[in-house]
Amino acid sequence: MIAFPLVGALILLVSGRLTNRWGHLLGVAMSLASFVVAVLAFFELIGFGEEERRRAVHLYEFIPGMVDMGLLIDPLSISFALLITGVGSLIHIYSVGYMAHDEHRRRFFAYLNLFVAAMLLLVLADNYVGLFIGWEGVGLASYLLIGFWQFKPSAAVAAKKAFVVNRVGDFGLLVGMFVIWTSFGTLAFKDLGAQLNGAESGTTLAIGLLLLLGACGKSAQLPLQSWLLDAMEGPTPVSALIHAATMVTAGVYLVVRSGAFFFPEGSGAALAVTIVGTATLLAGAIIGCAKDDIKKGLAGSTMSQIGYMMLGAGLGPAGYAFAIGHLITHGFFKADMFLGAGSVMHGMNDEVDMRKYGGLRKFMPVTFVTFFIGYLAIIGFPLLSGYFTKDGIIETAVHHQPILGWLAVLGAGITGFYMSRMVFMTFFGEKRWADDAHPHESPLVMTIPLMILSLGALGLGAWLVLGGTLYTFLRPAVGGEATAPHFEFASTPGLATLALVAVGVVIAWMRYGRAEVPSVQPRGSFLTTFARRDLYGDALNESLFMRPGQWLTRLAVFFDNRGVDGLVNGLAAGIGGSSGRLRRIQTGFARTYALSILIGAALLTGALLLVGNI
Numbered sequence: 001m002i003a004f005p006l007v008g009a010l011i012l013l014v015s016g017r018l019t020n021r022w023g024h025l026l027g028v029a030m031s032l033a034s035f036v037v038a039v040l041a042f043f044e045l046i047g048f049g050e051e052e053r054r055r056a057v058h059l060y061e062f063i064p065g066m067v068d069m070g071l072l073i074d075p076l077s078i079s080f081a082l083l084i085t086g087v088g089s090l091i092h093i094y095s096v097g098y099m100a101h102d103e104h105r106r107r108f109f110a111y112l113n114l115f116v117a118a119m120l121l122l123v124l125a126d127n128y129v130g131l132f133i134g135w136e137g138v139g140l141a142s143y144l145l146i147g148f149w150q151f152k153p154s155a156a157v158a159a160k161k162a163f164v165v166n167r168v169g170d171f172g173l174l175v176g177m178f179v180i181w182t183s184f185g186t187l188a189f190k191d192l193g194a195q196l197n198g199a200e201s202g203t204t205l206a207i208g209l210l211l212l213l214g215a216c217g218k219s220a221q222l223p224l225q226s227w228l229l230d231a232m233e234g235p236t237p238v239s240a241l242i243h244a245a246t247m248v249t250a251g252v253y254l255v256v257r258s259g260a261f262f263f264p265e266g267s268g269a270a271l272a273v274t275i276v277g278t279a280t281l282l283a284g285a286i287i288g289c290a291k292d293d294i295k296k297g298l299a300g301s302t303m304s305q306i307g308y309m310m311l312g313a314g315l316g317p318a319g320y321a322f323a324i325g326h327l328i329t330h331g332f333f334k335a336d337m338f339l340g341a342g343s344v345m346h347g348m349n350d351e352v353d354m355r356k357y358g359g360l361r362k363f364m365p366v367t368f369v370t371f372f373i374g375y376l377a378i379i380g381f382p383l384l385s386g387y388f389t390k391d392g393i394i395e396t397a398v399h400h401q402p403i404l405g406w407l408a409v410l411g412a413g414i415t416g417f418y419m420s421r422m423v424f425m426t427f428f429g430e431k432r433w434a435d436d437a438h439p440h441e442s443p444l445v446m447t448i449p450l451m452i453l454s455l456g457a458l459g460l461g462a463w464l465v466l467g468g469t470l471y472t473f474l475r476p477a478v479g480g481e482a483t484a485p486h487f488e489f490a491s492t493p494g495l496a497t498l499a500l501v502a503v504g505v506v507i508a509w510m511r512y513g514r515a516e517v518p519s520v521q522p523r524g525s526f527l528t529t530f531a532r533r534d535l536y537g538d539a540l541n542e543s544l545f546m547r548p549g550q551w552l553t554r555l556a557v558f559f560d561n562r563g564v565d566g567l568v569n570g571l572a573a574g575i576g577g578s579s580g581r582l583r584r585i586q587t588g589f590a591r592t593y594a595l596s597i598l599i600g601a602a603l604l605t606g607a608l609l610l611v612g613n614i
Contacts, residue, residue: 002117002120004031005030005113009117012107012110022108023105023109023110024095027107027281028109028142031092032092032447035085035088037085041081045078050153050472053476054476056071056073067127067188068188070125070127072124075477076123076478084123085243086102087244088115088116091237092112092123094339096238097443098346098446099237108145108288111141111144112237114137114144115241116246118140118283119138120134123253128177129187132174135173139218140245142163143159143160143163145238145241146238147237148238149331158232161227169214169217169218169224172210172217173210176291179203179207184199204260204261205268209272211258212273214254215249215250215253215310217251218254220248222276225283226534227286228243228303229303232299235342236295240299240339243298243334243335244338245331247495248302252323252389256320256324257547259316268270270316272314274314274397275314275404277311278411279422280303280310281308281408282410284300284303284307285300285301285304286530286531287303288304288414288415289531290531292353293354294344294345294422295352296352297354298422300418304415305326305334306419307411308326310323311408312326312392315397318485319393319396319480320471321392321468323393325389326392326393328460329377332374333374333385333457334378335453336371336450336456336457338369339446339453341371343441344364344367345519347441347442348433348437349434349436351433351434352390354422355425355432355519356432356437356519357431357432358429358432359426360426364427369454370453370454371426375420375423376457378419379420379504380412380416380497380501385456385459387461388487391493392487394409395493396485409497412500413502415501416502416504417504420513421508421512424513426515429513432517459499474520503587
């Protein structure tokens, strides 16, 4: 699974222009080959008994005395592998059409392959060291892809921002690994389970919070969410890959894989996960309400939906299946919508402002239908994928953490509003586009992946949730009760969620579907400005970290110039000045030297006589 896309990336990067004509086909073939291997591994895995579905694949001795490099094929890792390679391959195919006229298409596919390989290593590694190598590989690939169009200053800045913000989270993960090794003497997942019994609660809490910091960076959770919306500067397939199938799901995987550190008796790390997830799902939803850029609106949606997954992951084994289920279904309907947004841009001269769309459903029927299915799934329309997975998280949260659960219900209502706003502004109403725009449907190489993804958005959730299918499958890897939690169709939280979603849809229709949409963004209220500026996250980072960092840097430079260099230069100047004066006694006259010897001998004799008398 890992070798195919990794070899593809190496061939495309090393061979250079020789592969320009067929490099994109190689990239697609390598991703599809990885998907085939994942499917075969899945069927081989389910051929074992439930207790035997944790298969270790030893590769080689990596760091002697610390960790060997190996892979762990279990229900959790294979679920992620199928998502990464399956949805990733569809994004590769879509990119063949989307990037058809880009002169650097071959390099783009090399980076896509590298991204898939790194993400697979992250989820398949059987220890934290291997996970961290994949973790950093994903960070590198995201930097390369977000800044792919580096001739645009905004893209270069966005890539650097994503890289730097993620380094903050990576620091938490790295220190957490140090603490794990110091406390337990191992970094292998299979060895840690037995050693955690009786571990000090303070140690597990510290490790849990450090791992959560790492998860916040990769999954764009508060307070490390600021990079996500700027990441839209990359080509649209990059947004689909990062936001649906790969990078932002890594934090959820880390929390679930490290569940033993979050759920010992008396630990508050799990509560911290649920609080962060709830705060982020609300923040992302609020941001999505005010974005006119279709890709940034979807980015705010991703931030919010990952918040739901983190909330579910923080509820323990009862919420794991719903969290992972929502992660999988979200991979389909969010990739569907991102690629649908790319299809709209493809037919609208790369325009991203929804105020310059309107009425596109008549000109792009396939894009509209597939996007609309993804929209229904994400707002939780009954019987579609998101209805089962997101409502499952909400119901579990209301049962275990009532306050956070009802806040998640509120977030679902806001989701109904901002996603409906997006659909109405783009596909309904009167046309508002420029005279030189000629909207048209995208080619089959772009629309066929949309159709396949929309099928997953339609029925995947029911298959995963009803009957406890995913819960039972994941139990050998993540634990849980023998009986799967029952999904209730008419629970109080579920009915309240549907009611609030309906209210959000109606409000959006009144504002953006039935009424005329101004082509120029209105000034709006303070709350609107607050959301447009991403809840002032960048301003907060600038005030708390950037400006104090600049002053600290200037102070360090001043101290270095005047303190360290001043001491060294002053000492050198003193020695140089003294030597300059001392050398004047060197006259070259023998009589002067004789007189000096005489005076010295007289002084020494006088000193000896003085000491003798004392």
